Amino acid sequence: MQTDATRPHAPATLRNREPILAVLRRVLPAEGLLLEIASGTGEHAAFMSPRLSPRLIWQPSEAHADALRDIDGHARAENCARVLPAIVLDVCGVDWPLSAAAAIFCCNMIHIAPWAAAEGLFAGAARVLPNGAPLILYGPFKRHGAHTAPSNQVFDAGLQAQDSRWGVRCLDTQVVPLAERSGFALDEIVAMPANNLIVIFRRRAPVPPSS
Ligand SMILES: C[S@@+](CC[C@H](N)C(=O)[O-])C[C@H]1O[C@@H](n2cnc3c(N)ncnc32)[C@H](O)[C@@H]1O
Numbered sequence: 001m002q003t004d005a006t007r008p009h010a011p012a013t014l015r016n017r018e019p020i021l022a023v024l025r026r027v028l029p030a031e032g033l034l035l036e037i038a039s040g041t042g043e044h045a046a047f048m049s050p051r052l053s054p055r056l057i058w059q060p061s062e063a064h065a066d067a068l069r070d071i072d073g074h075a076r077a078e079n080c081a082r083v084l085p086a087i088v089l090d091v092c093g094v095d096w097p098l099s100a101a102a103a104i105f106c107c108n109m110i111h112i113a114p115w116a117a118a119e120g121l122f123a124g125a126a127r128v129l130p131n132g133a134p135l136i137l138y139g140p141f142k143r144h145g146a147h148t149a150p151s152n153q154v155f156d157a158g159l160q161a162q163d164s165r166w167g168v169r170c171l172d173t174q175v176v177p178l179a180e181r182s183g184f185a186l187d188e189i190v191a192m193p194a195n196n197l198i199v200i201f202r203r204r205a206p207v208p209p210s211s
Helices: 011-027 043-051 065-077 115-128 150-162 171-182
Strands: 031-037 055-059 103-107 134-139 184-192 196-203
Touching (some): 011 043, 011 103, 011 134, 011 184, 043 055, 043 065, 115 171, 115 184, 171 184
Parallel strands (some): 031 055, 031 103, 103 134
Antiparallel strands (some): 184 196
């Protein structure tokens, strides 16, 4: 039996969960399946799901199976009725283990993973989301090629020292162009505490082939 003391905690989730929740409450659909990519400890799912629409089901996921037990442990500890058992989902895989979702939320992943993970995220999201559905990213971003704060620059250097494939992505020159190539339109950018952003993309209807 896991106890609170034995489950992993990500301190940043305590600081960012309320501002993120305020945005999710506004932009998520009232019903359907919310797929969370890269759930980490599972603390966002356990905190936010009970505070969202009762018809919204939260599906946590992680790239590696060994993370699932802790995610489920946090949901159980909070008696979350609308958090499903966590599933293995590596965004880089072409076969995601589910075929449809009403929305996708991905917090703090695309800068702590190779760029291929951002590409996999948008490609997979394009396969599972219907037209108009939101893909919601949270994290630090560069704007127009430049860091928005010295703290983000220091953080970025630390990421790249750990793994040269990691790094804070530029919203304007990298992420938005990738989103547009993948069938998404930028809908909204929301400033968050500590120089982070929430960026909301929406699935575009496919352009019919010209005759
Ligand atoms: C910094 S943690 C963020 C966890 C959580 N979302 C949060 O904000 O606390 C980054 C997460 O991205 C996940 N990740 C990295 N590469 C991934 C991939 N290819 N597919 C899915 N998740 C991935 C890692 O396993 C890790 O849990």
